Amino acid sequence: xLLKLEARPEASQRMRYLSPLxxxxxxxxxxxxLFALLGKSPIEGFKVFFIHPIRDLYSISELLLKATPLMLxxxxxxxxxxxxxxxxxxxxxxxxxxxxATGVALFFQGVSSIWVLPAMLVAGVLGGVVWAAIPALLxxxxxxxxxxxxxxxxxxxxxxxxxxxxxxxxxxDGFNFPATYMFDDSALLPVLIEGxxxxxxxxxxxxxxxxxxxxxxxxxxxxxxxxxGQAEAAARYAGYSAKRTIWIGxxxxxxxxxxAGMSEVAGPMGQLTESISMNYGFAAIIVAFVGRLNPVxxxxxxxxxxxxxxxxxxxxxxxxLPSSISKVFQGMLLFFLLAADLFIGYRLRLGSNxxxxxxxxxxx
Amino acid sequence: xxxxxxxxxxxxxxxxGTPLIIVAIGTLVAEKSGVLNLGAEGMMSVGAVAAFAVAxxxxxxxxxxxxxxxxxxxxxLLFGFLTLTMLANQVASxxxxxxxxxxxxxxxxxxxxxxxxxxxxxxxxPVLADIPVIGPALFNHQSLVYFSWLLVGAVIxxxxxxxxxxxxxxxxxxxxxxxxxxxKVIALRYAAxxxxxxxxxxGGAFMSVYYTPLWAExxxxxxxxxxxxxxxxxxxRPLRVVLGAYLFGGVMISQLFVQGSGLKLDVPAQxxxxxxxxxxIIVLVVISRNANTIRLxxxxxxxxxxxxxx
Numbered sequence: 001x002l003l004k005l006e007a008r009p010e011a012s013q014r015m016r017y018l019s020p021l022x023x024x025x026x027x028x029x030x031x032x033x034l035f036a037l038l039g040k041s042p043i044e045g046f047k048v049f050f051i052h053p054i055r056d057l058y059s060i061s062e063l064l065l066k067a068t069p070l071m072l073x074x075x076x077x078x079x080x081x082x083x084x085x086x087x088x089x090x091x092x093x094x095x096x097x098x099x100x101a102t103g104v105a106l107f108f109q110g111v112s113s114i115w116v117l118p119a120m121l122v123a124g125v126l127g128g129v130v131w132a133a134i135p136a137l138l139x140x141x142x143x144x145x146x147x148x149x150x151x152x153x154x155x156x157x158x159x160x161x162x163x164x165x166x167x168x169x170x171x172x173d174g175f176n177f178p179a180t181y182m183f184d185d186s187a188l189l190p191v192l193i194e195g196x197x198x199x200x201x202x203x204x205x206x207x208x209x210x211x212x213x214x215x216x217x218x219x220x221x222x223x224x225x226x227x228x229g230q231a232e233a234a235a236r237y238a239g240y241s242a243k244r245t246i247w248i249g250x251x252x253x254x255x256x257x258x259x260a261g262m263s264e265v266a267g268p269m270g271q272l273t274e275s276i277s278m279n280y281g282f283a284a285i286i287v288a289f290v291g292r293l294n295p296v297x298x299x300x301x302x303x304x305x306x307x308x309x310x311x312x313x314x315x316x317x318x319x320x321l322p323s324s325i326s327k328v329f330q331g332m333l334l335f336f337l338l339a340a341d342l343f344i345g346y347r348l349r350l351g352s353n354x355x356x357x358x359x360x361x362x363x364x
Numbered sequence: 365x366x367x368x369x370x371x372x373x374x375x376x377x378x379x380x381g382t383p384l385i386i387v388a389i390g391t392l393v394a395e396k397s398g399v400l401n402l403g404a405e406g407m408m409s410v411g412a413v414a415a416f417a418v419a420x421x422x423x424x425x426x427x428x429x430x431x432x433x434x435x436x437x438x439x440x441l442l443f444g445f446l447t448l449t450m451l452a453n454q455v456a457s458x459x460x461x462x463x464x465x466x467x468x469x470x471x472x473x474x475x476x477x478x479x480x481x482x483x484x485x486x487x488x489x490p491v492l493a494d495i496p497v498i499g500p501a502l503f504n505h506q507s508l509v510y511f512s513w514l515l516v517g518a519v520i521x522x523x524x525x526x527x528x529x530x531x532x533x534x535x536x537x538x539x540x541x542x543x544x545x546x547x548k549v550i551a552l553r554y555a556a557x558x559x560x561x562x563x564x565x566x567g568g569a570f571m572s573v574y575y576t577p578l579w580a581e582x583x584x585x586x587x588x589x590x591x592x593x594x595x596x597x598x599x600x601r602p603l604r605v606v607l608g609a610y611l612f613g614g615v616m617i618s619q620l621f622v623q624g625s626g627l628k629l630d631v632p633a634q635x636x637x638x639x640x641x642x643x644x645i646i647v648l649v650v651i652s653r654n655a656n657t658i659r660l661x662x663x664x665x666x667x668x669x670x671x672x673x674x
Contacts, residue, residue, distance in 0.1 A: 086455060138645070142653040147402065147455070148593045149648060152641040155586050163634035282463050289456060322474035324581070327467025334460040335442070338452040345451075
């Protein structure tokens with residue numbers, strides 16, 4: 001049979017929004033197949049991944065808690081990705097945010113002031129910005145590829161956190177466990193709903209999504225980023241500065257990732273340990289793409305991704321599967337999205353009607 | 365005593381550089397065809413776990429390497445399907461492959477964590493291995509080290525001396541020109557991508573079966589990404605890949621020698637472990653600062669999708 005792949009005269013807006021949904025549906029189907037292959041009940045798997053996270057208020061609060069860092073990081077990454085600035089080291093910027101915020105918390109140990117938390121937030125943002133400024137500088141000044149530089153900085157950030165918690169910041173009363181002191185109450189984000197762990201960072205994340213929406217969809221700079229990404233030559237003719245695009249793209253990602261890092265140490269963790277690196281920085285890359293680099297989409301996709309995270313933890317507990325199964329689903333989701341995106345620019349036609357363009361695409 | 369130290373430093377540098385050579389050479393061939401696959405880290409990880417699984421189930425080291433090769437190849441075909449058939453963005457697809465591969469390897473490898481397998485013995489090359497100092501450093505290695513040298517030679521011959529190598533480079537420079545004289549651009553790119561994946565798989569197998577005979581999540585530790593950087597460092601020339609890989613190998617083993625030498629250096633272990641990553645950044649900066657070295661040497665169509673009739 002001959003299937004024809006025909007270029008659409010115009011990119012399909014409908015497919016642009018439909019393809020993430022198709023990708024989610026295919027991932028769901030794929031995950032059920034995987035459960036069956038592993039000899040586990042697909043129904044049980046579906047329950048663990050998609051029903052447990054929303055069965056009661058506490059579960060929902062945990063879901064939103066998990067989605068918070070993903071929202072923050074992904075909205076920052078979206079700014080850069082729109083302009084083809086490939087910051088894939090958000091994980092490192094997130095860790096630096098956590099380290100800087102921890103530094104402030106430890107410095108003000110025993111001081112209870114309402115200014116501790118704001119200072120930690122500023123420090124967290126700064127940490128992420130510093131870590132993102134390195135690739136921005138190296139890219140604009142020396143043309144060094146930001147993909148590889150941001151990634152190398154992830155490993156350096158992980159090792160830095162490891163050194164701090166084993167060395168200078170190690171809690172001497174911590175039974176030799178590599179971790180800092182538990183933070184004072186004044187260095188912990190206030191909880192939003194009594195009896196849950198959902199904290200102020202969730203509201204910060206929603207604010208960031210709102211600000212991201214205004215910046216990306218409604219501001220002139222946001223428009224410039226978009227043009228720089230989609231038509232480089234046009235951006236040059238219009239006199240948009242490529243260097244500024246790179247700086248904005250990377251620093252926005254760094255600032256948001258740093259905020260996420262602060263929100264983790266000042267939130268659910270309450271201290272700095274080696275397990276600060278939760279791969280949120282990498283998962284947020286998927287969140288950003290599945291959310292179509294759009295803050296509204298990111299809101300939904302980060303909740304979906306948080307479901308996969310929690311599902312993985314529950315799958316370990318209830319189904320005796322490694323929690324890394326969530327990473328398999330995350331990867332699957334991104335693959336299906338990338339494949340489904342073909343149909344934004346093309347459509348499939350059956351048969352060989354000569355009126356439908358010359359593009360042919362054989363399948364066997 | 366001094367000679368013994370020199371021998372072991374050279375030997376360890378070569379061992380450390382070997383997976384980088386194998387992965388980077390595979391990536392180089394794929395990039396020469398114009399395809400930028402950033403998924404090396406993922407393909408290496410899956411190759412490592414597949415090879416370990418075979419070795420753990422009693423397969424020979426050769427069988428383990430073949431399993432790693434097949435796994436890496438399968439992963440790269442997934443990437444090929446996305447980018448070459450479905451015309452997806454190569455950068456995004458490569459990232460997807462890297463994230464997916466690392467996750468998949470963690471998932472598959474869970475039952476094998478901290479399981480022991482046997483050590484693969486080195487094979488001394490007769491006569492050559494008896495040369496003082498240099499002999500044991502260069503000619504007493506595991507089979508994959510020799511393989512890496514043969515691989516480089518074969519790829520140099522293929523790319524610059526064979527007809528199909530010329531075609532492959534032409535496809536990377538100008539796919540539309542290659543297409544118009546009748547070459548199957550997409551098929552060739554599939555082949556190049558598959559070769560890159562296979563070599564990434566072998567590099568992964570080297571890590572888990574030969575280098576440290578064990579599987580641990582995250583054991584590839586960025587070597588796939590460093591291999592990608594090496595190709596840029598080498599400005600797409602195979603011999604420079606070898607040079608760069610041994611340079612990095614030297615940086616990577618420096619921590620072992622500092623720790624083992626009894627020198628009371630007041631440097632935290634993490635700092636030394638960070639050296640290869642910092643070195644990668646520095647090397648990228650040094651190479652990239654001259655725009656011409658990159659522009660003149662990188663395959664012209666690198667990263668750009670091609671459709672036969674557009």
